[in-house]
Amino acid sequence: MPRILVADDESDIRFLYSRWLTAGGYTPIEAHDGPIVLDKFAENDVDMVLLDVMMPRMDGYEVCEKLRAGGCTAPIVMVSALSSPADVARGEAAGATAYVEKVASKDNLLTLVARMLAG
Numbered sequence: 001m002p003r004i005l006v007a008d009d010e011s012d013i014r015f016l017y018s019r020w021l022t023a024g025g026y027t028p029i030e031a032h033d034g035p036i037v038l039d040k041f042a043e044n045d046v047d048m049v050l051l052d053v054m055m056p057r058m059d060g061y062e063v064c065e066k067l068r069a070g071g072c073t074a075p076i077v078m079v080s081a082l083s084s085p086a087d088v089a090r091g092e093a094a095g096a097t098a099y100v101e102k103v104a105s106k107d108n109l110l111t112l113v114a115r116m117l118a119g
Contacts, residue, residue, distance in 0.1 A: 002117055003027045003044060007037040007063070008052040008079075013102070017050060020106040026113065034058025046074055048116055051096070053080035053087070061094045067070060068095035075116040079103060 004026050006017045008095040011032070018028035022055065029044055031037040033056045041049070064076050075097040080087065083101045087091035091099035097116060 001025060001027045002047040002113075004028055004045050004113060005029045005031060005037065005040055005044070005046045005049045005051075007031045007034075007049065007055065007060070009033060009055045010052075013052070017103070017109060021113065021116040023106070024110040024113070032056075034060070034063045037063050043083060048074050049076045050113075051063065051076055051078050053078055053082050053091070061090055064091070064111060077112065077116055093111050 006014050006028050008014050009032050012033065013031045018030060021028040029040050029046065031040045035057055037051070042044050051060045051064060060078055060080065064078065067076060069081060076095065078091040078096045078099045079102055081102050088099045100112065
């Protein structure tokens with residue numbers, strides 16, 4: 001089963017996405033802040049990262065940059081309430097594969113993950 005790192009400081013979002021991913025046949029790995037994301041990524045064979053932007057201690061942009069600098073080739077999808085063109089451009093500059101607004105439905109999340117994993 002593909003392993004998806006779900007990074008969000010909001011426990012409700014992590015719980016919901018993890019439930020949806022499990023139902024879709026994926027293995028979620030949860031992290032609540034930037035340094036924990038980096039630790040979990042290093043400790044696990046991660047196939048994809050769903051990365052919130054606004055997290056404590058290290059925001060999603062910095063986490064994305066660090067993952068890419070460390071050789072991460074897995075898709076990194078920034079999932080955020082911040083959606084201005086400047087936010088999207090900053091995510092792309094950090095190395096995100098895609099930048100989307102917070103996913104509000106199970107079907108949309110599973111479609112996004114399947115598309116990203118298909119390459």
